[in-house]
Amino acid sequence: MTFWIIAISIAVLCAVPLALAMRKPRVAGQQADDTREIEMKVYRDQLKEVDRDEARGVLSAEDANRARTEVSRRLLEADKAQTGKTSSNSKAPIWGAAGLGIAVIGGALWLYNDLGAPAYEDLPLSRRIALADESRASRPSQAEIETQRPSSPPIQEPDERLLSLVAQLREALENRPDDLQGHILLARNEAVIGNYKRAYEAQQNVLRIKGPAATADDYADLADMMILAAGGFVSPEAEDALTKALQRDPQNGTAIYYSGLMFAQTGRPDMTFKLWQPLLSSSTAQDPWVRPIRAQIEAVAQAAGIRYTLPPAPTNSLSGPSEEDIAAAADMSPEDRQEMIRGMVEGLSARLANNGGTAEEWSRLISSLAMLGDTDRARDIWNEAQVIFSANPEDLAVVRAGAAQAGLVE
Known part of the structure; x- marks a missing residue:
């Protein structure tokens, strides 16, 4: 009502x-009368000027008389014209003024009714936040959203060989419910072939077996699989997994990205921007969340009422260390050099997990992890690689060479 x-x-x-302007009286010929009055004043001034010139001797008496006669004649003509002019006052009728007012007010109301949103209620910030909280609380559950929306497409088109191996692994785990490595391998490969519901069910078994030892990545992977199974929707169950991931690692990129997505879906773009902008600034080109954030963050900022210019994309370089890096490594202590190598290996591992890679890169990752003493993780990746490259014996042989170098196979 206040708005109206x-x-x-x-x-x-x-x-x-x-x-009021229409009702104001107007004098007919007012401009012409004003012009004649000015002319008469000029003529009177000219008569005074003639008298002064005669007194100073500038004009002779004869010339002064002729000038007075001419100016007086013009003055009389101007006075006669003004006296003979009849003036009449006119103003617009009251109904015309009223009609104009009604037209202005009625036209404004019609235009707003046609282009505006008459029934839209006032939404102060507190009300918008309350509505967002209601939307978040009333979201459908994971099971409900899976019946309403199709899941995301698979990471890669599965072949018959891969499908057969995953089915065999699935069957084997029915008799080995506490096989941690088997469930890890099953969760990853169910996700690869697009069975995201089976993938997050296997990941739930991973968390069950690990118990308190479950990491932030374990919970972030669970949320990722649940969101993919829901076609990109962040359900309350997925949010719970994200919360547990961030409790263990507040800097977990996957959990931060999906938490921002959840806020965007429930009407809080301001919270989304607060999460995504720092994450984007601190990420590398290889991080999987960089591309979706860059595609959405400007619209999110606009919805949040924030002025934001998207920075240039980070360089997507997959090359090895530069000459400067090598020179710097030569001056490092053994501990710092080991940490630098571990950082490069972690980068390669993240890229292969999210974007895939060549058999040579998988082989190098397995051997590098073994060199760093992370044999268990190298064995997990070797098991995963056997499923991924099972349909290509040549690539599998390349990866096997890395596993042999790591001491995982004979």
């Missing part, structure tokens, strides 16, 4: 001056 009072008041304030 203000809107109608503004319309009235615009219409009233126009109506």
Whole structure:
């Protein structure tokens, strides 16, 4: 109601001056009369000027008389024209002024009704936050959203060989419910072939077996699989997994990205921007969340009322260390050099897990992890690689060479 009072008041304030201007009396020929009055004043001044010139001797008496006669004649003509002019006052009829006011106010109301949103209620910030909280609380569950939306497409088109191996692994784990490595391998490969529901069910078994030892990545992977199974929707169950991931590692990129997505889906773009902008600034080109954030963050900022310019994309370089890096490594202590190598290996591992890679890269990752003493992880990746490259014996042989170098096979 407050809006309508203000809107109608503004319309009235615009219409009233126009109506008053129409009702103001107007004198016919007023401009012409003003011109003649000015002419008569000029002629009177000229007569005075003639008298002064005669007194100073500038004009002779004869010339002064001729000038007076001419100026007086013009003065009389101007006076006669003004006296003979009849003036009449005119003003617009009251119904015309009223009609103009009604047209202005009515036109404004019609235009707003046609282009605006008359039934849209006022939404102060507190009300918008309350509505967002209601939307978040009333989201459908994971099971409900899976029946409403199709899941995301698979990471790669599965072949018959891979499907057969995953089915065999699935069957084997029915008799080995506490096989941690088997469930890890099953969760990853169910996700690869697009069986995201089976993937997150296997990942739930991973968390069950690990118990308190479950990491932030374990929970982030669970949320990732649940969101993919829901076609990109962040359900309450997925949010719970994200919360547990961030409790263990507040800097977990996957959990931060999906938490921002959840806020965007529930009407809090301001919270999404607060999460995504720092994450984007601190990420590398290889991080899987960089591309989706860059595609959405400007629209998110606009929805949040924030001025934001997307920075240039980071360089997507997959090359090895530069000459400067090598020179710097030569001056490092053995501990710092080991940490640098571990960082490069972690980068390669993240890229292969999210974007895939060549058999040579998988082989190098397995051997590098073994060199760093992370044999268990190297064995997990070797098991995963056997499923991924099972349909290509040549690539599998390349990866096997890395596993042999790591001491995982004979």
